[in-house]
Amino acid sequence: MLFLVLGRGKTGRVIADVASEHGHGVQVLGEEENRNAMALTPPFLAGFDAVIDFTTPEAAVSNMRACLANGAPMVVGTTGWYDHLDDMRSLAARKGAGFLYGANFSIGVQTLYRLARELAVAVPHYHFEITETHHAGKKDAPSGTALSLRQAVQAANPSLNVSIESKREGDVAGIHVLEARSDYEVIELKHEAFSRRAFAEGAVRAAEWITGKTGVWNFSEIVGQLG
Known part of the structure; x- marks a missing residue:
């Protein structure tokens, strides 16, 4: 081809x-x-x-x-x-x-979306937050991946309000962390790309x-x- x-x-x-x-x-x-x-x-x-x-x-x-x-x-x-x-x-x-x-x-990020949907159903009363970090030259914020991750969570549980924090640093290929927190514990799903x-x-x-x-x-x- x-x-x-x-x-x-x-x-x-x-x-x-x-x-x-x-x-x-x-x-x-x-x-x-x-x-x-x-x-x-x-x-x-x-x-x-x-x-x-x-x-x-x-x-x-x-x-x-x-x-x-x-x-x-x-x-x-x-x-x-x-x-x-x-x-x-x-x-x-x-x-x-x-x-x-x-x-x-990334195949790994697609897996992250699936796990995020499962987490949204498993702990529907937790507070959900996304933190995404990319290289300093990335123009859009939040990243498209972070927006899709939030969409995956909210599609599984429309009652959830998911905030996103964006960081732009150095030459980071991409880090996305989904955090589900209660008053007593926290669960994190993380995907980090080491290479493009x-x-x-x-x-x-x-x-x-x-x-x-x-x-x-x-x-x-x-x-x-x-x-």
């Missing part, structure tokens, strides 16, 4: 490496080569089996409009753009594109999965199909 990776940031570079290790051809476009999605023309996109976007919220919206309008299969790991989600889902459906998005492509490969492996496997498919999915809906 031939994948187009949008974004020359740290995660984008790791994704390109992982895709190559999986035996795929890879081309990477940075922001300077693709301002306002100008490089994403129909003839150019036609040469790729899937597009993987790990850019910025602003760039991702332009990239999605260009790719989905041309029916290109797309995996989006960028966060901070979800106020445009309904428009992007509609565009993908109209154009028959394959569109897979997610706040976090945790996200890259999931993103590449998602691109392999979506190739040849049409439809719209959140990564959490299909992660169980990746084996």
Whole structure:
């Protein structure tokens, strides 16, 4: 397969490496080569089996409009753009594109979501709080992962009010802690990414999965199909 990776940031570079290790051809476009999605023309996109976007919220919206309008299969790991989600889902459906998005492509984080739902049911009267820590250059806060984690808790128990504390420090790949506290004890669920490969492996496997498919999915809906 031939994948187009949008974004020359740290995660984008790791994704390109992982895709190559999986035996795929890879081309990477940075922001300077693709301002306002100008490089994403129909003839150019036609040469790729899937597009993987790990850019910025602003760039991702332009990239999605260009790719989905041309029916290109797309995996989006960028966060901070979800106020445009309904428009992007509609565009993908109209154009028959394959569109897979997610706040976090780590298999471990997907497991964290499942455990969080179980915890919300098990101790419904505890106070729930999320603390998330990322590198200083991350623009959106709270992180998309933290918002999805809160959504998982509240979907399991709508009565819970879950606060989020965001920290931006150094080159932290990502730490998320869900705390459930009573007057007498505390329970913590923690996920810490030591390397961006945790996200890259999931993103590449998602691109392999979506190739040849049409439809719209959140990564959490299909992660169980990746084996």
